Amino acid sequence: MTRTHPQNFLFLSLFIILLFPQLFQTSNGDVGTAAQYSPPYLPTDCYGSDSSQFPSSNLFAAAGDGIWDNGASCGRQYLVRCISAAVTGTCIPDTTIQIRIVDYAAGVASKPSADGTTMVLSQTAFAAIANSTATSINIEFQQV
Numbered sequence: 001m002t003r004t005h006p007q008n009f010l011f012l013s014l015f016i017i018l019l020f021p022q023l024f025q026t027s028n029g030d031v032g033t034a035a036q037y038s039p040p041y042l043p044t045d046c047y048g049s050d051s052s053q054f055p056s057s058n059l060f061a062a063a064g065d066g067i068w069d070n071g072a073s074c075g076r077q078y079l080v081r082c083i084s085a086a087v088t089g090t091c092i093p094d095t096t097i098q099i100r101i102v103d104y105a106a107g108v109a110s111k112p113s114a115d116g117t118t119m120v121l122s123q124t125a126f127a128a129i130a131n132s133t134a135t136s137i138n139i140e141f142q143q144v
Helices: 006-023 065-071 123-129
Strands: 030-037 060-063 077-084 096-104 119-122 137-143
Touching: 030 077, 030 123, 060 065, 065 096, 077 119, 077 123, 096 119, 096 123, 119 123, 123 137
Parallel strands: 030 119, 060 096
Antiparallel strands: 030 137, 060 119, 077 096, 077 137
């Protein structure tokens, strides 16, 4: 007859409790939507016609109403990744970019590919995480 030791049960229980959550991908950010917009990017509601506002990587965005915060979002940086879209295969897997907010989505100089999104990404930023032919994508984003 086999006896079970309480220490073995405790060890197994702790192992399961600590390992189980690691089996599922968790989210550390917020979920929203993103569109894209093309040049001209100036002037912006954050910095006017100052071209030095744009990061050299061209990874920037305009903030939608949900994150605009009456202009307080100007200069904020976010990690952004595409999590899904209307068309399967639109997202570029395992790709996260860091963008800088330089404008307000409702006031951008050129029309976004979709209205009412959380962010409107520059063409470069959008193409870095999704197929550039998409009009909008679902994103996960986190302020840095």
